[in-house]
Amino acid sequence: xxQFNIEFTFDGEKIDAITGQSVAAALLxxxxxxxxxxxxxxxxxxxxxxxxVCFDCLVVIxxxxxxxxxxxxxxxxxxxxxxxxSDA
Amino acid sequence: xxxxxxxxAGPAGLSAAIAAAAAGAPVLLIDSNxxxxxxxxxxxxxxxxxxxxxxxxxxxxxxxxxxxxxxxEIEIYSGAQIWSATHKDGINTLRxxxxxxxxxxxxxxxxxxxxxxxxxxxxxxxxxxGVMTPGGVQSLLKGHGVLAGKKVVVxxxxxxxLPVAAGVIKAGGEVVELLEANKSYxxxxxxxxxxxxxxxxxxxxxxxxxISQSKLRARFGQAVVAxxxxxxxSLESVDIATIGRKFKVKKIRNVKCNVAAVGWGFTADTxxxxxxxxxxxxxxxxxxxxxxxxxxxxxxPGIFVAGEITGIGGSELSMAEGV
Numbered sequence: 001x002x003q004f005n006i007e008f009t010f011d012g013e014k015i016d017a018i019t020g021q022s023v024a025a026a027l028l029x030x031x032x033x034x035x036x037x038x039x040x041x042x043x044x045x046x047x048x049x050x051x052x053v054c055f056d057c058l059v060v061i062x063x064x065x066x067x068x069x070x071x072x073x074x075x076x077x078x079x080x081x082x083x084x085x086s087d088a
Numbered sequence: 089x090x091x092x093x094x095x096x097a098g099p100a101g102l103s104a105a106i107a108a109a110a111a112g113a114p115v116l117l118i119d120s121n122x123x124x125x126x127x128x129x130x131x132x133x134x135x136x137x138x139x140x141x142x143x144x145x146x147x148x149x150x151x152x153x154x155x156x157x158x159x160x161e162i163e164i165y166s167g168a169q170i171w172s173a174t175h176k177d178g179i180n181t182l183r184x185x186x187x188x189x190x191x192x193x194x195x196x197x198x199x200x201x202x203x204x205x206x207x208x209x210x211x212x213x214x215x216x217x218g219v220m221t222p223g224g225v226q227s228l229l230k231g232h233g234v235l236a237g238k239k240v241v242v243x244x245x246x247x248x249x250l251p252v253a254a255g256v257i258k259a260g261g262e263v264v265e266l267l268e269a270n271k272s273y274x275x276x277x278x279x280x281x282x283x284x285x286x287x288x289x290x291x292x293x294x295x296x297x298x299i300s301q302s303k304l305r306a307r308f309g310q311a312v313v314a315x316x317x318x319x320x321x322s323l324e325s326v327d328i329a330t331i332g333r334k335f336k337v338k339k340i341r342n343v344k345c346n347v348a349a350v351g352w353g354f355t356a357d358t359x360x361x362x363x364x365x366x367x368x369x370x371x372x373x374x375x376x377x378x379x380x381x382x383x384x385x386x387x388x389p390g391i392f393v394a395g396e397i398t399g400i401g402g403s404e405l406s407m408a409e410g411v
Contacts, residue, residue, distance in 0.1 A: 020136065035217075046322070051224065070227075
């Protein structure tokens with residue numbers, strides 16, 4: 001198994017990752033389970049399908065909204081944020 | 089104008105790409121994953137090392153993946169998103185986002201191998217972080233080396249629950265419950281599995297062996313009917329019901345866990361075929377599939393479909409259809 005060699009941030013907090021891991025996988029490994037808040041009621045949502053089908057793991061990455069955390073590979077220095085509603 | 093365009097790089101798409109290239113056609117293979125193999129042969133980046141212990145039959149997959157990479161006739165767009173698909177006068181137009189650039193692809197020969205995804209049913213608490221699909225738990229393990237949680241309930245129905253439970257155990261997690269809603273592994277005994285898909289049976293026993301080496305015993309006739317969150321907002325426990333005929337709930341117990349992988353088999357991903365207007369029908373298992381003739385052609389001439397999109401049958405059938 002590979003060792004952590006990438007750092008990015010989630011809502012300002014440092015997250016370790018391994019080259020090739022998705023943002024969602026690295027966040028789950030760091031026990032960050034809630035990735036966004038729903039438009040109505042502000043409910044927490046996390047990784048559900050893990051393969052890009054359900055759009056439940058949407059996050060903001062480097063200012064771009066609606067990114068599927070399960071499909072985007074973690075890169076050094078990424079700024080990932082909880083998406084609140086549509087965050088438009 | 090591309091001669092042959094294939095969407096999906098799983099067992100069906102890889103097989104189709106090799107067959108088309110062998111026939112001399114320049115091929116464009118478009119896939120949403122960063123790496124070839126689809127869901128069945130989902131692989132992490134090369135730095136994760138050998139992956140044979142994560143797979144039942146990786147050699148076949150690697151053979152196909154390497155053959156596709158080696159053929160000069162095959163151009164590959166990995167990590168791509170198709171955001172629009174239209175069909176007019178025999179020409180299919182795909183609008184594809186690849187490496188941050190939009191490309192417009194036109195082809196007269198489109199092969200859709202878009203596969204399938206977990207069939208899910210809602211229950212109270214299904215949207216709590218920690219409730220996932222079995223496929224999601226497996227993709228995190230196979231593709232990223234991440235165990236979704238330490239205490240996992242695997243539930244629902246169908247053979248796919250076995251590799252998911254086996255994967256969690258191998259990765260050092262605890263499968264606190266493995267629940268099959270049917271009264272037994274009924275699908276193991278079905279004539280379809282025995283006559284048409286003998287190697288699937290072998291694969292099932294391969295996973296059962298891993299599971300039985302742990303202390304875990306599968307329970308039958310039980311299902312997850314509700315999920316509850318803890319003070320941190322993520323999953324803390326599930327309600328497990330003993331169920332009778334027609335899902336009649338008899339008895340409920342509460343079990344602590346931080347992941348619940350609940351799925352009811354697979355359903356074909358018909359979104360692209362549907363957008364193009366290919367005829368669909370309801371399969372024997374109740375799922376919607378794309379209609380194909382004996383040449384794997386859909387109701388629209390020039391659009392072909394292969395693999396799970398035409399009905400859930402596993403990787404071997406998908407490879408055969410792809411060819």
